[in-house]
Amino acid sequence: QVQLVESGGGVVQPGRSLRLSCAASGFTFNRYAMYWVRQAPGKGLEWVAVISYDGSVKKYADSVEGRFTISRDDSKNTLYLQMNSLRADDTAVYYCARDQREYSYGYPLPYWGQGTLVTVSS
Amino acid sequence: EVVMTQSPVTLSVSPGERATLSCRASQSVGTNLAWYQQKPGQAPRLLIYSASTRATGIPARFSGSGSGTEFTLTISSLQSEDFAVYYCQQYNNWPLTFGGGTKVEIK
Numbered sequence: 001q002v003q004l005v006e007s008g009g010g011v012v013q014p015g016r017s018l019r020l021s022c023a024a025s026g027f028t029f030n031r032y033a034m035y036w037v038r039q040a041p042g043k044g045l046e047w048v049a050v051i052s053y054d055g056s057v058k059k060y061a062d063s064v065e066g067r068f069t070i071s072r073d074d075s076k077n078t079l080y081l082q083m084n085s086l087r088a089d090d091t092a093v094y095y096c097a098r099d100q101r102e103y104s105y106g107y108p109l110p111y112w113g114q115g116t117l118v119t120v121s122s
Numbered sequence: 123e124v125v126m127t128q129s130p131v132t133l134s135v136s137p138g139e140r141a142t143l144s145c146r147a148s149q150s151v152g153t154n155l156a157w158y159q160q161k162p163g164q165a166p167r168l169l170i171y172s173a174s175t176r177a178t179g180i181p182a183r184f185s186g187s188g189s190g191t192e193f194t195l196t197i198s199s200l201q202s203e204d205f206a207v208y209y210c211q212q213y214n215n216w217p218l219t220f221g222g223g224t225k226v227e228i229k
Contacts, residue, residue, distance in 0.1 A: 037166075045158075045166065045209055047218040061217050095165055106213055108156040110177055112165035 002026040002111045004096050009116030012086055022079040022096030022113055029077040030054070033105035036070060036081050038092035039115070048094070049081065052105045064090075086120045093117050124148055124212050128221035134229040141197040143224045145210035150190045154214035157186055157195045160223075161206045169208075170195065200226070 008020040022034070036048040049060045049070040058070050069082040079096050093115040100107040125148040135141045145155070153173035158166035168177040170186035173193060183198040197204055205228055210221040 044223045045160075045211070045220040047220070050218075059216055100168075100171065106216070106218075108168055108171040108177075108211070108213060109158075109166075110168045112167075114165055 002098065004098065004111060004113035006094065006096050006113045006116040009094065009118045011119045011121060013122050014087060014120055016086055017082070017084045018086060018118060020081040020083065020094055020096075020116060020118070022081075024077045024079065024096075024098070027098070028102075029072075030074040031102040033057075033099040034070075034072060034079045035097045035099070035109060036079075037095045037097055037109070037112075038090075039095070040089070040092045043092075046092075050105055051079070053099075053103055057105060083118070086118075088120050091118060091120045123217055124151060124215050124219050126210055126212055126219050126221035128208075128210060128224045130224060131222070132225045132227060134227050135200050136229045137202060138199050139229075141200055141204075141226055143195040143197075143208055143226070145188075145193040145195070145221050147191045147193075147212055149215075151212040151214035153189050154212060155186075155188070155193050156211045156213065157184075158209045158211065159204075159206045160209065166209065197226070 003025045005023045035050045051070045067085045071080045095115045096113045097109040098111040127146045129144045155173045157170040160166045174186045185196045207223045207225045209223050
């Protein structure tokens with residue numbers, strides 16, 4: 001069965017960096033685009049970033065463009081989110097999710113991890 | 123950016139009753155619209171995609187309709203496990219955008 005397990009969250013000071021990881025199993029990782037979606041406490045869902053199945057396409061929300069970098073290591077079946085210059089409004093649960101379709105991107109998200117909480121506070 | 127607006131914000135419904143949730147897009151998204159259910163402390167779960175297709179394992183009491191800018195999620199007879207927050211999401215344009223959510227609570 002498909003499993004996505006995020007890690008790397010924690011408390012970090014404003015302006016510092018953090019790297020999130022998402023370990024994937026139960027499917028052929030290098031066939032699917034992967035996403036990060038976040039949810040601030042008590043708020044709705046916000047798409048953060050996507051990386052295509054082959055890593056050739058990366059897209060970001062305006063709110064994180066230039067500060068966050070999405071990447072993948074297919075040899076480790078792992079997705080990453082490097083977060084730099086963190087701000088208080090980046091505080092959220094960060095979910096990784098898998099695209100519905102193979103060899104494509106921009107489709108619904110049928111599989112999600114349990115999320116990892118990032119708190120940006122001094 | 124396509125703005126997704128959900129209404130109502132909160133819907134109070136008795137078990138066994140019908141619930142109708144609305145989602146409006148600021149511009150046409152065709153049928154590239156998905157619905158998710160989220161319970162407290164859990165990740166979202168995909169219910170509906172392509173505006174009206176149930177995802178794998180989703181009960182038939184959940185149905186979606188609409189196209190263009192107006193969409194509806196209907197839960198025909200609410201079960202106890204259906205009380206949750208529901209989000210619509212468009213995937214027709216980048217950035218992907220979600221609605222603000224509708225909380226379905228017990229009346």
